[in-house]
Every structure is written in C-alpha cells, then in structure tokens.
Amino acid sequence: xxxxxxxxxxxxxxxxxGSCNACDIEILDALTPYFDVERFGIKLVxxxxxxxxxxxxxxxxxxxxxxxxxxxxxxxxxxYVLAIGACAVGGGIxxxxxxxIGGVEELKKILEENGIEIDRIVYVPGCPARPEAIIYxxxxxxxxxxxxxxxxxKIAE
Amino acid sequence: xxxxxxxxxxxLISIARRSGVVTVLYPYxxxxxxxxxxxxxxxxxxxxxxxxxxxxACPPNALTLSRRDDTIILNYFxxxxxxxxxxxxxxxxxxxxxxxxxxxxxxxxxxxxxSLVHRIERCSGCGGGLGATSRMLQYVILHxxxxxxxxxLCPDCRKKKLIQSLAMKMGARTEDYEG
Ligand code: SF4
Ligand code: SF4
Ligand code: SF4
Numbered sequence: 001x002x003x004x005x006x007x008x009x010x011x012x013x014x015x016x017x018g019s020c021n022a023c024d025i026e027i028l029d030a031l032t033p034y035f036d037v038e039r040f041g042i043k044l045v046x047x048x049x050x051x052x053x054x055x056x057x058x059x060x061x062x063x064x065x066x067x068x069x070x071x072x073x074x075x076x077x078x079x080y081v082l083a084i085g086a087c088a089v090g091g092g093i094x095x096x097x098x099x100x101i102g103g104v105e106e107l108k109k110i111l112e113e114n115g116i117e118i119d120r121i122v123y124v125p126g127c128p129a130r131p132e133a134i135i136y137x138x139x140x141x142x143x144x145x146x147x148x149x150x151x152x153x154k155i156a157e
Numbered sequence: 158x159x160x161x162x163x164x165x166x167x168x169l170i171s172i173a174r175r176s177g178v179v180t181v182l183y184p185y186x187x188x189x190x191x192x193x194x195x196x197x198x199x200x201x202x203x204x205x206x207x208x209x210x211x212x213x214a215c216p217p218n219a220l221t222l223s224r225r226d227d228t229i230i231l232n233y234f235x236x237x238x239x240x241x242x243x244x245x246x247x248x249x250x251x252x253x254x255x256x257x258x259x260x261x262x263x264x265x266x267x268x269x270x271x272s273l274v275h276r277i278e279r280c281s282g283c284g285g286g287l288g289a290t291s292r293m294l295q296y297v298i299l300h301x302x303x304x305x306x307x308x309x310l311c312p313d314c315r316k317k318k319l320i321q322s323l324a325m326k327m328g329a330r331t332e333d334y335e336g
Contacts, residue, residue, distance in 0.1 A: 033179060033180055034179055034180060034181060035180070035181060035183065036180040039180075086217065086219075086236065086237050086238060086239050089236035089237065089266065089269070090217075090219075090234060090236035090237035090266065090269075091217075091237065092217055092237060092239060093216055093217040093239060095217060095218070095237060096218075103236075105266060120264070121264070122262050122263070122264055123236055123262065123263050123264075123265075123266055123269065124261070124262045125197075125235045125236050125237075125238065125261045125262075125263075125269060126240065126259065126261070127238070127239035127240055129259075130188070130259050132183050132184075132188040132259065132260075133259045133260060133261065133262065135183065135184065136184065136260045136262050137262035139184070139262075140262040140263070140264065141262075141264075145184075147262065147263050147264060147268065148258075148260050148261070149197075149235065149261050149263050149268055149269060150268050151267050151268045151269065151270045151271065151272075152271050152272075153271075153272045153273075153274060154200075154202040154271070154272070154273045154274070155202070155273075155274045156202050156203075156205060156206075156207070156273055156274065156275045156276075156290070156292070157202075157203070
C-alpha cells in the first residue's frame with residue numbers, strides 16, 4: 001500500500017515500554033517552553049489514534065509487548081516511530097536480559113508477523129537522549145536535515 | 158464576570174514580561190554543552206592496538222571484539238552505547254576520546270556501527286596466527302624489554318625454544334629434538 005507522506009504538523013504520542021524514565025523526562029523537557037517544540041508543530045496527543053509519530057522509549061519488556069503492538073496498530077498511516085535512547089535502539093544495558101525483547105529492531109520483526117507496517121523508523125541514541133537530540137531526530141525523520149552519522153570501517157595500519 | 162477574571166490576561170502579561178523569553182533557539186543556536194558532557198566516543202585508528210580492554214569495561218557491550226580469519230575487528234555500536242566513558246578511562250594507550258557529538262539520529266542501525274580492523278601478526282617460528290596485533294607486541298616490549306626474545310613466537314614455539322635452550326645447557330645436540 002502506498003502511503004502519502006505527512007503534509008501537516010506532526011503529532012506525537014509518548015509510549016514508554018519499560019524504560020527507566022530518564023528518556024521520558026528528556027521528552028517532557030523537549031515539550032516544555034524551554035525547547036518549545038510546538039513552534040515546529042510538534043504536539044503531544046493523548047491517544048495513538050491521533051498521532052503520526054510514536055516516541056518509543058525503553059527496551060520493550062515482555063509485559064508491555066502486547067500493549068505496544070496494540071498501540072502501534074491504532075496509529076493511522078503514515079505510521080512513524082522514533083526509537084529514543086540506547087534501550088529502544090539496541091536494548092541498551094538490558095539487551096540480553098530475559099525479560100526484554102531488546103529494542104525496536106526485534107519489535108520490527110514481531111510487528112511484521114502481526115501485519116503491522118511502520119513507514120519510517122528513526123533511531124536516536126543516547127542514555128538518555130538529550131532534548132536537542134530528540135528534536136534533531138524528528139528533523140531527520142521529516143527529512144529536514146541530513147543525517148550526520150554514517151557507518152564506517154577503518155583499517156589500522 | 159468578575160473584575161479579577163477580566164484582569165487575569167494582564168497579570169499573565171506582566172509575569173511573562175518579568176521572566177522574559179526562556180526558549181532556546183536550537184537548532185538555530187548552538188545547544189548548551191558543558192565540558193563534562195559525554196557524547197559519542199571516537200577511537201583513534203592510529204593508536205588503538207586491539208587489546209580489548211575497552212570491550213571488557215563496556216557495560217552494555219556496545220564495543221565488541223571479534224576475530225575473522227587474519228583480522229581482529231573492534232566494532233562500536235553507537236545505538237547501545239550509554240556514553241559512560243569507561244572505555245576512555247581504561248584504554249592503556251589513550252586511543253579513545255569522548256567527544257561532544259550528540260546529533261546521532263539515524264534511519265538505520267547499520268549507520269550506527271563503526272568498525273576498526275586490525276591485522277594479526279604471524280608467529281616468526283611456525284608462521285601460524287599469533288592472536289596479537291603488531292602494536293600489541295610493541296606495547297609488551299616497551300613495558301617489559303626482556304620479552305623481546307620470545308614475544309614474536311606462538312606458545313608452542315615458545316615451549317620448543319625453552320626446551321631447546323634447556324637441553325643445550327645440559328649438553329644435548331639440538332638435532333635430536335628437531336626430529
Ligand atoms: S536509554 Fe538509558 S536513560 Fe533511556 S530508558 Fe534506557 S536506561 Fe533509561
Ligand atoms: S582499550 Fe584502547 S587500545 Fe585496547 S582495543 Fe580498546 S581502544 Fe584499542
Ligand atoms: S562510553 Fe561506555 S557504553 Fe559507550 S562504548 Fe564506552 S564503555 Fe561502552
């Protein structure tokens with residue numbers, strides 16, 4: 001299915017999947033008048049049904065997994081996910097713990113099995129990610145700025 | 158409507174005027190970064206010797222060491238790094254520096270990997286793999302000069318050399334031992 005890109009302001013839904021709350025506090029910080037993301041049209045909404053972008057924090061614990069799937073299913077297309085923090089990107093310090101599935105990479109596979117498509121995922125590393133890093137992540141997601149990091153392979157002479 | 162309610166907007170305006178504008182202009186302005194801020198680490202390819210001390214210290218295993226054929230690969234996955242700086246602390250040659258880089262958002266986790274490939278040395282006796290890089294050997298020689306005579310040999314060749322030198326001392330002919 002072809003999905004039209006987002007044309008209007010981006011509304012975000014905050015989804016905590018078992019994070020330590022530091023990343024969540026950074027998200028709240030980004031929403032305060034100090035960073036005032038509403039000047040970019042980024043607005044926090046209370047229901048995933050109203051959201052374009054899901055701000056996902058935490059390594060996705062087994063307990064939260066069914067709820068995460070339900071929440072992501074409720075998001076209308078185009079469906080974007082911003083994986084915030086080391087936990088969401090690669091599992092962080094809990095990446096091989098028994099009780100977590102280990103980040104959005106693993107979640108993507110489970111979602112595919114459930115027939116839920118994510119149109120775009122942007123990974124924001126950091127533990128926690130700075131509010132500026134989150135704003136930058138949204139800009140990368142919307143294609144407003146060029147991504148700075150590129151994987152590289154160096155050879156030691 | 159009471160007068161108090163009518164005057165509320167004016168009260169708010171006066172409060173807002175007193176506190177002024179607090180919103181930072183990021184991204185049009187540099188963000189506030191103190192000297193203590195820890196961002197992404199950078200590994201100096203001209204200094205790193207592939208010893209793996211940083212890999213041992215890294216709490217989330219963002220740094221991993223793997224061996225493939227004749228190479229040792231030090232991989233840094235930024236996505237799992239918690240920016241603790243322990244790797245920079247333990248690196249014996251100071252190859253790791255903690256930068257202030259935090260704008261690391263990426264559309265794929267593949268872009269979040271950085272690798273450093275080291276070639277491993279060969280044993281000067283039998284030519285087998287030694288499991289160490291030439292910089293590691295240099296480091297060992299620098300810190301314990303006596304090791305210079307056997308550091309380029311693999312454990313088997315080292316044993317052979319020791320037995321040979323012992324036997325020589327006892328007056329045996331070396332040909333007997335080389336079969
Ligand atoms: S990435 Fe770090 S700060 Fe964020 S939820 Fe995980 S442990 Fe907490
Ligand atoms: S501790 Fe330093 S020298 Fe050893 S592998 Fe890590 S970066 Fe390289
Ligand atoms: S800063 Fe900490 S988490 Fe990141 S690579 Fe170094 S030791 Fe590992």
